[in-house]
Amino acid sequence: MRDALRLLARGEDPARAAAASAPPGCGAAAVTSTLETLRARQRGMDPPLASLLDDPAVTDVLINGTQAWVDRGGGLVRVDAGIKDEADARRAAIRLASASGVRLDDARPIADGTLPGGVRLHAVLAPVSGSGTLISLRVLGTRRLGISDLAACGTLPGSVGTLLRALVASRANVLVSGATGSGKTTLLSAALALVPAGERIVCIEEVTEIAPAHPHCVHLIERAPNVEGRGAVTLADLVRAAMRMRPDRLVLGECRGPEVRDVLTALNTGHDGGWATIHANGAHDVPARLAALGALAGMSEHAVAAQAASAIDAVLHLRRAPSGHRWVSEVGVLTRARGSLECALALSATADGCVTTHEAWASLARRVGL
Structure with missing residues (x-):
């Protein structure tokens, strides 16, 4: 060998x-x-782990020291990943990081990267992790799901599919919210596939995840600083760069820091048809999340409210049930009330597909031509 x-x-x-x-x-x-x-080592792993990632049903592989779990869409299940002891787990994490082109050692014990084939890696070494080496692998589906696929599996209940098409066609600016693993990136990729072929999509991401079936989509990827603390390229840097690339659609993979200021500025200065994702527990929590992110950029709550209410036309919130079922559970519209940002509910949907319209539906329907 x-x-x-x-x-x-x-x-x-x-x-x-x-x-x-x-x-x-x-x-x-x-x-x-x-x-x-050898084929597994080319991918930065040993055969047992490679076989788990090659399972088309697997969406996540989680390793805590010698213990491993996978999610095949129905919750976490204990499996054998071939990790014999803590030293073996540490070697596996470092090997995966190396294959991803990122550094992982005692001086930098946390790493994020993308493995060959598109698997997303997050790894943490002890003693930063009190539970031994932690490895989290997110598997991106190789099949590109379209709007009809998402409607068929219940992700877009009732009239939500029609609304999504109208949001794209009317060049609305949309924020997709939800927890980790709720399907934000999948929904975003499906929506962007509806963009006319003659338009240019510029995606800004921490790692490449958005994969729309579109002929003109380019990606800008954040870069961490080197060992000397130099060479960093932030999401905010990339937003400013993207605005000079003649984007017909500006897309931010995840709004999680001060780059929110640059995104709101872009969407308020003629770059319509933009999309972004954000972590939130519900559509009603999005205003607070935006205010917190804006504060990181030195924006007042009043400034965030003014810009967000003007820039963002709709909020789509995704939920994931314990069974693994994902669906758009809420559609909201951002509004200003007494100087504060609020999210008025336009539509809600239950896990079994029952859709109810609310007070903000009329204004949203007018905006998108429904």
């Missing part, structure tokens, strides 16, 4: 490396086993 790994490190094809390093008289089963190991 060592000879095979050396050949792989030199850039040799895994199949050739496995064959060239096989001892005389070695059977086909041994060569096949070596080949599986």
Whole structure:
């Protein structure tokens, strides 16, 4: 195996490396086993973990020291990831980070990156983690789901699919909210696939996740500082850069810091048709989240309220049930009341698809031409 790994490190094809390093008289089963190991190592992991990530039903793999769980859409299930002890878990995390092109060691014990193939990595080493090495892997679906797919599986209940199409067609600015794993990126990618082919989409992200089926979509990716603390490229930097790229649609993968000021400025200065996601417990919590993020950029609550109410036409909130079912549960409209930002409910939906309209529906319907 060592000879095979050396050949792989030199850039040799895994199949050739496995064959060239096989001892005389070695059977086909041994060569096949070596080949599986080499292909997994190319991806920064060992075969047991690679097999979990290759399962098309798996959306998340979570490793806490020697314990591992996967989510196949119905909640977490305990599995064997081939991690024997804490030292093995640490080696696995460092190997995954290296394959992602990011640093992970005692000096920088937290890492975020993207593995070959698009799997998103988050890793934390002890003693920053009091539970041993922690590895979180988010698997992006290889199949691009469209609006009709999301409607068929209940993510877009009732008239929400029609509303989503109208939001895109009318070039509304939309904020998609929800918890981690609620399906924000999937919904965003499906919506952007509806953008006319003649328009340019510029996506700004921490790591590449948004993947619309669109012929003209470019990505700008945040960069962390190097070991000397230099070379950082922030989301705020990228928003400003994107505005000079003639974007027909400006998209922020996640609004989580002072870049909210630049996004609101862009959406208030003619860059309509923009989309962004934000973490929130409900549509009614979005104003408080925006105010908190605006404060990081030195914006007053009054300034955030004025800009957000003017810039954002609709808030789509996603929920995830314990069963794994995800759906748009609320649609809201941001308004100003006595100088504060509020979210008026336009539509709500239950997990079983029952849709109810509310007081803000009439104004939203007029805005998008319904």
